[in-house]
Amino acid sequence: MMSMFFPRLLPHSLFFVACFVTFAFGATRLPNDEVQTLKGIAKTLGKTGWDFSGDADPCSGQFPWTNTSSPKEIQNTIICNCSYENSTVCHITNIILKAQDLKGTLPLELVNLTYLQEIDLTRNYLSGTIPPEWSSLPLLNISLLGNRLTGSIPKELGNITSLKSLDISFNNFSGPLPQELGSWANIERLLLSSNNFTGELPETFANLAKIKDFRVSDSHFFGQIPDFIKNWTNLEKIVIQASGLTGPIPPGISRLTNLTDLRITDLSGPESPIPSLEKMKNMKTLMLRSCKLTGKIPLYLAQMKNLKTLDLSFNQLTGEIPSSFDSLPNVHYIFLTGNLLTGPVPAWPRVNVDLSYNNLAREDASCQPRAATCLQARQKEIVQELCHV
Numbered sequence: 001m002m003s004m005f006f007p008r009l010l011p012h013s014l015f016f017v018a019c020f021v022t023f024a025f026g027a028t029r030l031p032n033d034e035v036q037t038l039k040g041i042a043k044t045l046g047k048t049g050w051d052f053s054g055d056a057d058p059c060s061g062q063f064p065w066t067n068t069s070s071p072k073e074i075q076n077t078i079i080c081n082c083s084y085e086n087s088t089v090c091h092i093t094n095i096i097l098k099a100q101d102l103k104g105t106l107p108l109e110l111v112n113l114t115y116l117q118e119i120d121l122t123r124n125y126l127s128g129t130i131p132p133e134w135s136s137l138p139l140l141n142i143s144l145l146g147n148r149l150t151g152s153i154p155k156e157l158g159n160i161t162s163l164k165s166l167d168i169s170f171n172n173f174s175g176p177l178p179q180e181l182g183s184w185a186n187i188e189r190l191l192l193s194s195n196n197f198t199g200e201l202p203e204t205f206a207n208l209a210k211i212k213d214f215r216v217s218d219s220h221f222f223g224q225i226p227d228f229i230k231n232w233t234n235l236e237k238i239v240i241q242a243s244g245l246t247g248p249i250p251p252g253i254s255r256l257t258n259l260t261d262l263r264i265t266d267l268s269g270p271e272s273p274i275p276s277l278e279k280m281k282n283m284k285t286l287m288l289r290s291c292k293l294t295g296k297i298p299l300y301l302a303q304m305k306n307l308k309t310l311d312l313s314f315n316q317l318t319g320e321i322p323s324s325f326d327s328l329p330n331v332h333y334i335f336l337t338g339n340l341l342t343g344p345v346p347a348w349p350r351v352n353v354d355l356s357y358n359n360l361a362r363e364d365a366s367c368q369p370r371a372a373t374c375l376q377a378r379q380k381e382i383v384q385e386l387c388h389v
Helices: 004-026 032-045 108-112 130-136 153-157 179-183 203-207 227-231 251-255 300-301 323-327
Strands: 075-083 090-096 118-120 141-143 146-151 166-167 173-175 188-189 194-199 213-216 237-241 261-265 285-291 293-296 310-313 317-321 333-335 340-342 353-354 373-379 382-388
Touching: 032 090, 090 213, 108 130, 130 153, 153 179, 179 203, 188 251, 203 227, 227 251
Parallel strands: 090 118, 118 141, 141 166, 146 173, 166 188, 173 194, 188 213, 213 237, 237 261, 261 285, 285 310, 293 317, 310 333, 317 340, 333 353
Antiparallel strands: 075 090, 353 373, 373 382
């Protein structure tokens, strides 16, 4: 009887074992060549803490490959796409190493991760240059913000036509921007501030039709702010502060009706009136400081109901401050310092205001009884005043 039982059981046992083997080998795994590439990347970056021993799985979403308890400013994250070959194979798509005290260089080894879409090495101590070989990757996002990187932007990066965001602010990059970067037809964020770039903004940047956020402050560019920015009709934020570029602000800026944050400061060049901004109904921050602006403050500014900060300091604006500014419901800061404004000082409640160094008239015992310029800072029930005769 027993001898008859086991033969009957054997086929079912083999089926069970076969299924077990199938499921075991069906588990998603990162190819060994990508694991070896990660080892090289860790060495080049100076990254410690990744565990390559035993059956370590960088795609596990677990520590030490991902630390979900850290704040977003400090990230150690590897992200994989495990949908390949019937969900049996993973490939690395994102490497995010923010504020990890990395002291190495940018890894050429990244080119071996052919599915990589994001490299974020924000706020480390990395040195060296950007490898031009990165141009072979299907990257969507590159962030190298806040490192010690040098050299120029490789023209080959213009071949990454998939790129949507580049942030290389706060480094020591230099040289002119390559014309080839105008091939970034999908770029939405281009942040280049606080480097040592020179030259004019490339004419090919007129092709960046999808751009929403553009920043080139604190650099050494020259030439006028180009008129082609009028083509950037999707633009929501533009920051050109102490960039080296000259004025005047091109009148075509009036076409950028999606702007919510406009910051242009420290322009040399000819005097000009404030450009027409009346169609920018969603403006929150308007800063045109030291831009050699002349004429009166436009009345339409009072129609910007979302405005929180208005800074028109250090220009040659004349006339009175519009009384309609009282109707701005959300404004927190108004800076009109260093102009040629005249007339009475408005009484703005709950607003921080700097009107110093103008020709405003004020009858106040704390000031001399003649034309004076006064700084008012009113917030809640507290009123502070500094007067300059």
